[in-house]
Amino acid sequence: MAAAQGLLYPVDMKGTSPEVIAGTAMEYYGKLLEESSSAPELFSIPGREKVQLEASLMRFLPLYREESQWKILVLTDPQDKTSVVALHLHSSWWLIDDVLKTTDPFREGLIQVETFAERIVLFVLNCIVFGMLERSLACDALFVPHSEKECAKIFWTRGEAVAFYTIKAKGSLCDGFTSQCYLLPVLDTMFVRRKSRRCGLGMKMLHDFCQTFTAEEALGLSCPVSADMYQEVPMEKLQDGKPEQSNEVQKDKRDGCISKTMASLDPKSATEEFKCEPEDIFHLQAHEEEHVVQMPQNKESKKRAREPPEDCEDPKHFRPLL
Incomplete structure (x- = not known):
């Protein structure tokens, strides 16, 4: 399906509700x-032979x-059943790239995820594009599906997410099992498609995150941070436990563009927690959220922060990022 045929893309269609999408899919x-x-x-896939629509796929x-x-x-792809080629939406099959497109000229830049159709776009970017199609084989990190009410923004440019x-x-x-809460806003997950990297999008999202919470004295940043994201933001790799900021980041700080104190939240065994084979995307289970403690605000509390809080079983180790 395509907008060129007189149809809107799924994200632009009215009446996109979970009941309608699930109902038509089950009926089909x-x-x-x-x-x-x-x-x-x-079903036609550009540049490939047509795929036979059968339940086994x-x-x-x-x-x-x-x-x-x-x-x-x-x-799923007949040649690789761990990879997805299309979604069933509005009684039709849509290619992955078409699900990420829009004909709305006002859908440009960072847009808050609010509608169910935008939730689907977020799901596709996270679980399918990153989780299956563009994730590096050397990358251990894998985001689980986001929560239903996850606070998220999608970066749209030239009619595409x-x-x-x-x-x-x-x-x-922090999770559904304890009463612990996040004591500061935390940038939890971030992803940029391969074809749009090295264009400053990571830096723009980081800047937007900081500007969203101008009243806060400290902000949090989840770990682990991938090597690709260090280049995207941009930052040098950690040296002696501290990241070395690029000239661009240092200049932005002097100009007041990024004036927040950032805390890197580094959970114990985070790499193992997110390890997942590509085929596991079909059986993802919610993982336990990390505990979050507030970053110390003065020298005295910084000394105390070296000791784990008594009420936190899995304390964070903070490293200033900005």
Whole structure:
């Protein structure tokens, strides 16, 4: 499907609700199982042979991190069933690239995720584009699906979604099992598509995050931070436990563009926690959120911060990033 055929892209369509999307997908899948003996339907993928639409190539993926009835019907690649080539939305199959497109001229720059259709775009960027299609083989990090009410912004440029970042709000619960809350706003996840990297999008999202919380004295940054993101922001690799800022970052600080104190939240065994094989994307389970403690604000509290808080079993180790 395409807007050029007189149709809008999924994110622009009205009436996009979880009930409608899930209902039409279940109805379609049920009919497909009943009519398995009929003539097969084919789906066109640019530059490749047509794919036969059969139930064995389809999966229902969870849209959100928490247990939910809302799932998306996807079509997997016949040559690699750990990879998705299309989504079933509005009674039609849509290529991944088309799900990320828009015909709305006002959808440009960083836009807050508010509608269900935008939640689908966030899911595709996170779980399919990053999780399956563009994730480096050397990268151990893998984001689980975001929560249903995750605070997120998508970066739109030239009619296409190319990046996103999410925030853990100050005061929000760290997980569903304890009463611990985030004591400062935390930049939780960030991703930029390969074709849009080295264009300053990572720096723009970091700047937007800082400007969103002008009243806060300190902001948090989740770890681990990938090597690609260090280059995107840009920053040098950690040396002696402290990141060396590039001239561009130092200049922005002098100009007042980024004046926040940033705390790097480095959970114990974070690399192992996020290790996941590509095929596990179909069986992702919600992981326990990290505990968050507030960054010390003065010299006296900095000395005390070296000791783990009594009420925190998994304390963070802070490294100033900005």
